[in-house]
Amino acid sequence: MPRSPAKTPRKSARRPLFEPLEQQPAYGRVAAAIEQKILARSLRPGDPLPSETELARQFAVNRSTVREAVRRLESAGLVGRAAGSKRLRVTRPGHAATASSMSRALTLDDVTFIDLWEAMLAIAPRTAALAAAHARPENLERLALCIQTVETARGSEAAVAGVVDFFGSLAATSSNRVLILAMQPVTRLLAPSLRRMIDRVPQGRSRIVVAQRCIVEALRKGDANEAQSWMTRHVQDFRRGYEIAGISLDTRAGDA
Amino acid sequence: MPRSPAKTPRKSARRPLFEPLEQQPAYGRVAAAIEQKILARSLRPGDPLPSETELARQFAVNRSTVREAVRRLESAGLVGRAAGSKRLRVTRPGHAATASSMSRALTLDDVTFIDLWEAMLAIAPRTAALAAAHARPENLERLALCIQTVETARGSEAAVAGVVDFFGSLAATSSNRVLILAMQPVTRLLAPSLRRMIDRVPQGRSRIVVAQRCIVEALRKGDANEAQSWMTRHVQDFRRGYEIAGISLDTRAGDA
């Protein structure tokens, strides 16, 4: 901190009389204004936004300016439009949007497999334990479906999608919003390497299926401890699979 | 899941011959193209982007379209401009940006304290364990500084900032990029309630200091197990503090 090495010769050095008045471009201010309304829940998810022309009128700026502002919110996931619809609506940043932004950040951060694996080892077992406490029949059904996908999928791509889906569904079962959010980018980034692993290690897939079956069984019994310990073993198994497949653990998890 | 109650009358139901060809607006495709170049590291942080006019020429679209695309990337934190500069440059999405976007998502998701606390219980202990393996003198020094801040800070606000900083520094010490990223929004959202807790529970602050000292001591010894178990106790202590302070665990962690 190069804050005050000198002896503050003048008051103005410590605390300038005027601070640089923030001069944000108009599109930024418009975006901020709308964002604030959303954050304050004055605009709630599902609510339609006024038309661009109307917004331009209300903010007294040009429609182009409004559009630029809207693009920002759109990218932040605060607004969006239903498929094949024209009207913009307020949306809570769908987990998809946030997760992909996290994935991007991690990718650019040169995250490695070992980072991802360790994160997985941290969150997945607790997630399983929580899921055991909250599991309802439809959750179990969904998880079983995921496992079946892994087991019967012809290509490795579909199998991996099944595994990713299993973890996502497990997080959903835990009904912990933080874990749901955190799980997504990790599994997504892990997916490509997992696919390679399944391709190279013949018994990999069946080991996954067995472990996941055990986890689901523990959930059915509502046994948090067992779910947690099975999940720990499951995740550790992944690592062994990587090693057998000869995938170096400190390679970057570049997404593409 | 109303997926296949019927008996899949035709092949086309299982696997449509044609999938809906993605028809993204031009600004979306432009943004995607630039994003891909950045993700693929063909454009690296610090590199300047061509001017809007030039981009418009290259993509063969109007400048307005390019601008909308750029707003998107800007909001995603993939590009930005240095203060008082005109030229756009590629920037990796700083953790600050990503973390705040995650906080926003969680806030709008009506995340509760219990969610946050459980997430904390999942990731903090493992983070501590990893930190024990990677701790270097400067890390320990920094952590000690955080603890001192907590101990000596006059107001509760500064003390809470110290606690948040402690966890952030711990994550940094673990050098796991995923955990670093995940830790930030959780602590940030936990902060306001933590402050109330410290305000209401007199002995809260000293308990925190004691626990954190033990954790740092474990790190110094490189004892991962001890670090992990102390951290577990530390986090569980938080919960007890909340209960003593009479803060309901399932209130929303609204940010503001």
Add this chain to the structure above:
DNA sequence: ATCATCCGATTGTCGGACAATATACTGGAC
């Protein structure tokens, strides 16, 4: 009530314009 049809509203994209100013260049002072 259900469905097809039509019209207005809205979005996506384009072209051009202009003020403010950051950046690059040019020439002079040392």
Add this chain to the structure above:
DNA sequence: GTCCAGTATATTGTCCGACAATCGGATGAT
């Protein structure tokens, strides 16, 4: 030769107007 001031150019922020495509809703027919 280097450094600075002053000018010229490029670039951004914002505006205006226009038009095709198409979505949403009203209208009318069955």
